[in-house]
Amino acid sequence: MIPMMMKMLIQEEGKKSVKLFIPLILVWIVLFALLVILLPFLLLAAIFAWPSGYGRIILAVIPMLFSIIWSMSGLKIQVCSKNKQVYLNVR
DSSP, rough: OOOEEEEEEETTTSOOOOEEEEEEEHHHHHHHHHHHHHHHHHHHHHHOOOOGTTHHHHHHHHHHHHHHHHTTTTTTEEEOOSSEEEEEEEE
């Protein structure tokens, strides 16, 4: 399933923590529109690069991007240092 929400928590020693909720559906709408705009140029580049062998690689970019996006659901990242902590959760 495509991730819809990202929660970010930033904590610093001696300061208030900051919580950010980012709706990723807005990001996906913009990326999909950008993909639709760039798709003809990508197909044209694949046609011209096919004789050299790079056409298949260019055409494989779109499925690779979709698989990366779909596998991001459930991603949790936590970074800690001496006085700061950042927590990222993608749902």
